[in-house]
Amino acid sequence: MQSNVYFIDLRATPKENFLSKLKRLMETAGISSVIDKKDLVAVKLHFGELGNTAFIRPVYIRKIVEIIKELGGDPFLTDANTVYAGTRGSAPSHLTTAIQNGFAYAVVEAPLVIADGLRGRTETGIVINQKRFKKAYIGTEIIHADTLISVAHFKGHELSGFGGTIKNLGMGCASRKGKLAQHSTVNPQINVEKCEGCGDCVLRCSQKALSVIEKKAVLDSKKCIGCGECILICEKGAVEIEWNQSIPVFLENMVEYTLAVLKNKSGKGFFINFITDVSPACDCMPVNDAPIVRNIGVVASTDPVAIDQASVDLVNSEAALPGSCLTVNTAPGEDKFKGIYPKVDWQIQLDYAQELGLGNKEYNLVRI
Numbered sequence: 147m148q149s150n151v152y153f154i155d156l157r158a159t160p161k162e163n164f165l166s167k168l169k170r171l172m173e174t175a176g177i178s179s180v181i182d183k184k185d186l187v188a189v190k191l192h193f194g195e196l197g198n199t200a201f202i203r204p205v206y207i208r209k210i211v212e213i214i215k216e217l218g219g220d221p222f223l224t225d226a227n228t229v230y231a232g233t234r235g236s237a238p239s240h241l242t243t244a245i246q247n248g249f250a251y252a253v254v255e256a257p258l259v260i261a262d263g264l265r266g267r268t269e270t271g272i273v274i275n276q277k278r279f280k281k282a283y284i285g286t287e288i289i290h291a292d293t294l295i296s297v298a299h300f301k302g303h304e305l306s307g308f309g310g311t312i313k314n315l316g317m318g319c320a321s322r323k324g325k326l327a328q329h330s331t332v333n334p335q336i337n338v339e340k341c342e343g344c345g346d347c348v349l350r351c352s353q354k355a356l357s358v359i360e361k362k363a364v365l366d367s368k369k370c371i372g373c374g375e376c377i378l379i380c381e382k383g384a385v386e387i388e389w390n391q392s393i394p395v396f397l398e399n400m401v402e403y404t405l406a407v408l409k410n411k412s413g414k415g416f417f418i419n420f421i422t423d424v425s426p427a428c429d430c431m432p433v434n435d436a437p438i439v440r441n442i443g444v445v446a447s448t449d450p451v452a453i454d455q456a457s458v459d460l461v462n463s464e465a466a467l468p469g470s471c472l473t474v475n476t477a478p479g480e481d482k483f484k485g486i487y488p489k490v491d492w493q494i495q496l497d498y499a500q501e502l503g504l505g506n507k508e509y510n511l512v513r514i
């Protein structure tokens with residue numbers, strides 16, 4: 147049976163502006179069915195790394211908050227800390243970054259709660275007994291929430307091909323230990339033939355696992371946590387991983403964590419993807435390159451697999467934007483994410499998610 151994925155484009159009229167349309171989308175997609183009066187509602191989003199500007203605009207989040215309140219819910223905005231240093235590695239820096247990026251209470255009208263606490267150690271172990279993990283470690287406040295609403299910015303990602311609902315949940319809700327466990331198979335190596343010793347990767351590595359010796363990068367594998375940041379930063383392609391082995395395992399890890407996040411949210415999960423500012427890389431980067439396709443719209447569903455499948459299909463049905471980083475697979479119907487990351491088989495995350503019963507790749511796109 148197909149799952150419904152509801153879609154709005156960005157057209158607006160004086161009678162219905164985009165915010166009103168967003169409300170109609172959420173209502174039509176069934177937001178009222180997942181919120182009971184007095185529910186504590188976690189709105190999981192990405193506040194954006196400082197320097198990145200592609201994250202979802204706070205005014206859209208305010209509208210979502212308003213809708214939750216109208217239904218009697220008690221919303222809070224949340225994300226979990228990162229494993230790399232960056233500007234969101236602890237609750238104080240994370241909250242400061244969120245406010246600097248516009249998610250102040252005065253704008254969004256909901257409090258911010260960092261799901262895994264001061265240093266990313268406030269976690270709850272969820273027993274899942276799957277192929278890769280018996281137990282997954284999730285930010286406790288997300289587990290304690292009655293309802294979980296994922297609001298994901300749909301974009302490219304260097305390790306998962308694209309990032310949408312599954313990534314927002316599986317990686318985004320994991321505590322520091324949980325994120326490390328998912329990344330543990332991503333073990334980069336330096337190709338000395340390609341390395342020019344510029345040192346960019348050294349500056350980006352939060353673990354001090356990289357140094358430049360005699361004009362070549364050297365990686366200390368004992369310190370490396372497999373965060374993958376150095377892979378993206380190296381413009382020479384000198385940081386390599388065993389893509390065929392590492393990426394499938396990484397993607398399955400992420401999907402198993404999504405299963406853990408949703409384990410106590412049966413009938414209490416709702417998912418929204420903003421397919422706007424579709425940048426080639428993650429919002430965790432302190433920069434965002436030009437979007438690869440035009441702004442498409444927003445989708446909502448109660449099926450986390452269908453919504454990501456629909457989102458990737460919507461992006462791939464577009465022509466690439468001139469002036470973006472895409473130089474291959476630019477025509478409508480061609481795979482834009484394979485065009486950017488040819489070694490990442492993003493399909494694995496959807497296939498495995500369906501196999502675990504998280505949702506359905508078959509969907510019915512309802513344009514409203």
Ligand code: SF4
Nearest residue numbers: 341342344345347380
């Ligand atoms: S960023 Fe790339 S080229 Fe520069 S030092 Fe690191 S591995 Fe070498």
Ligand code: SF4
Nearest residue numbers: 351370371373374376
């Ligand atoms: S070496 Fe690369 S993958 Fe390892 S911790 Fe440093 S930035 Fe992350």
